[in-house]
Each structure stands twice: as C-alpha cells, then as structure tokens.
Amino acid sequence: MPELPEVETVVKSLAATCQGLTATEIKFYRKDIREPIPIPQFRKALLKQAVVSVERRSKYIIMNTKTGSAIFHLGMSGQLLALKSKKPQFKHTHLVMTFTGEAQNIYLHFVDPRRFGRISAHLGEAWEQHPFFGQLGCEPLEQRSLGTYLWNYGKKSNRPIKSLLMDSKVVVGIGNIYACESLFLAGVHPERSAASLSPKDYQAIAAAAKKTLRLAIKAGGTSIKDFKSMEGKSGYFAISLNVYGRSDESCNICGNSIGHIKQSGRSTWFCGLCQK
DNA sequence: CGTATCTCCTGCAAGC
C-alpha cells in the first residue's frame, strides 16, 4: 500500500520523468474507478501542454500544466508506471498517457487492481480548491510543533489515540502501518484515549511519526506490501517493522509477544509491555 | 457537532 513516503517517491520520479514533456495522447480504459472520472476536464488540463511541475498533498499526486492539474490517488493497489510501450501491460490498466519527449516517448500507465485509487482534474491554477483537498488536516512533516498541534485536537477527545492519528481531517499521510509503528516508538498504547495523554506523550508521538516518515522517504519508500517504484521495481524493505503484521512474534525491545486487536474495523499491532 | 460504522474493490491465503 503506498503511504506518504511512497507517494513522495513517485512524485519525485514523475517530476524527473515528465516535467517539461507534453501529453499528446490520453487513453482511458475505464470511465470510473472509485468514482466517475471527469474525463473531459482531465484531457483539458493535461493534453497538449507541457507539465510544469508535480506536487504532493496528503497522498494525492498533482501534475500541473498552464491550464490546470491532473490529480491522482493510488489508493492501496495503484501504480503509476513509466513504460516504453503504449499497450496496457497489466490486467487492471485504467489509463495510459503518452508523453512526447525529444528522445523518445514515455508512456505513463495508471494501474490499480483494487480500484481504491482516484483520478480527477482541476482547471485553473488553484488545485487546492478541488473538493479532495477541502477537509484535509496538516502535513505531518511540514507542521511546526506537530506534537502541540495533535495535543490541541486530542486533549478534548475521547477517541483512541490511534484513530486520531489516522484521521485525515486531523493529520494526513499516517496510515495504519505508520500509526502502529509510531505509537510503538513513542511507547503509547493504541487504545489510550486521546484526552488521557500528556503533552509529553504527544511530543513523543509526533517525533516518532516524523522520524519514521523521514526514514522511509530517505529509503525511497518502505514498500511494505504492494508498492513498486515507477520502473516497476519492488521496494527496498528498508524500514524494519517493529509491530505491524507481527502477531505473536516477539517484541524487538522486550521479547514480549506482539498483540493484535481490532480498532474500528482496522487491525492494530502493539507490544503490551513497551506501550502503556 | 463529534464519533463510530459501513462501503467500495480484487487478489491472496488460510481452512475445510
């Protein structure tokens, strides 16, 4: 599942690959994935004009031209692959964009078996106005005093801390893996109510989240499961997981057995001794 | 209003 660090990696590759190139052909193989794709707007935003820049907000990928922006979300099984062939190479290829360069064409394939991804577009300069971005919380790596920011939300909330961390209206980009791993590093039990935690706990959680995200970005994305780079290479498994998916294995710190529970329908792993 | 639960989808793995 591409999480924030993986998306950051894709954005960098896309910028290196497509910036300055012009999409000369756009072929959709579906008119919807999670929701209908605004195909005319997408074409209008991208076709026949140079890509000026590629950005990330939350886990969205934004490709800008002079007239607008193409917007992608990889969901949990999505990939953007730069291939040498125009022909779909995989069963669930939903979109192929032909980018014309001086040397050779680049074919950007959007592949997403589980169709949890999104494709949209915004015309005009301010893509921030697109509905996708209206409700989003802060960027964890850009927020000054993330700990204080989180505490301000958490101090008046009885939700479990893990649910707060995964709420994109509060802070974006912290999916299940990073929530579990950050809470482990911070020594905080995932079921603790947000209001029961001290400012110091929040500083520890914020530091752990930033550290894990930064490490993963530096490593080119963690690629825990389905993630592949734009060249189709599997990831580097650079981040060793302390708790995620490690049911009944022993804790790297204390040797205690890693616990597995469900929180609002999502799996949570933790060490009952290291996390209080 | 805040919070919890349901929903979308396919591929894979476990269990019988």
Add this chain to the structure above:
DNA sequence: TGCTTGCAGGAGATAC
C-alpha cells in the same frame, strides 16, 4: 483439489 471465507485499506457516506 477446489470451494468458501476473511483480510488488506483511504476516505466519503451514513447513522447515531
């Protein structure tokens, strides 16, 4: 071996 079942997950929709 071939079936069924459960699970993975972001985030919008819906329900309380």
